[in-house]
Amino acid sequence: MRYFDAHTHTNFVAYKDDTEATMLRARDAGVGMNIVGTQFDTSKAAVELADRFDNAWATIGLHPIHTGRSYHDEKELGEGGKAFTSRGEVFDASVYESLGASEKVIAIGECGLDYFRRESDTKALQEEAFVAQIHLANRLNKPLMLHVRASQGTYDAYEDVLSILAREAQVGGDVHFFAGSWDVAKKFIERGFTVSFTGVITFTHDYDEVVRNAPLDMILSETDAPYVTPAPHRGKRNEPFYVPEVVKAIARIKGGDETEVRDVLLKNAERVFGIRLSGQDEPPIA
């Protein structure tokens, strides 16, 4: 494999008509992926999918917005998914722990705090589920896949996540879809967390400063598919096959050689998730 999509959702209903083709398109392009769950059903689907494809691994956990009452996304759960989320899910460590027995499970999440969309009564629920998932990650000795979204114009959720990690976490991980400042990124990097970037960096300059300043060995590439399709594919559904566009953008922003950047990002994923992506017996990359 030559690329790694550190955070993707081919387990969502957005791919229900062409899951197989989507997975194979990525594999044939040398793209490995981490399929991320957002509640129990999508976590289970992530593990099942990872079991079927040798370029795929899974992350299991409960997204902070699914601890609340009514958040629902049709790309994620489909129209029939309402029943799963209408009351919110209470994180049950034991059912996730048994899913986590699979060798294909490489991280716990996506978990964290989302103050952007939260309903007024969910802050405590979010924190409770987050802490329980940190404890699970500690027990399984697996990294955390963090979802952090601050309320508009602030870094409030990042600050809260950092203090919870300082108190509870014995493992590192990745801050997915990093959208904080360089000062905030620095604090996560000091704790041993990588920051990952999506196709957003192909069509805005909002994160250029963070990408430029973060050491290359503390960055991961991701698509967060089916969301935020990178340029030049805007308007189409996103998928792991497009992760090379994100890698290209990281190389461009950092002013580095594209092949070298790609190879470092692949090594980073191997280190963070404890997996083997590049075989020694593979032919040299053209």
Ligand SMILES: [Zn+2]
């Ligand atoms: Zn996600």
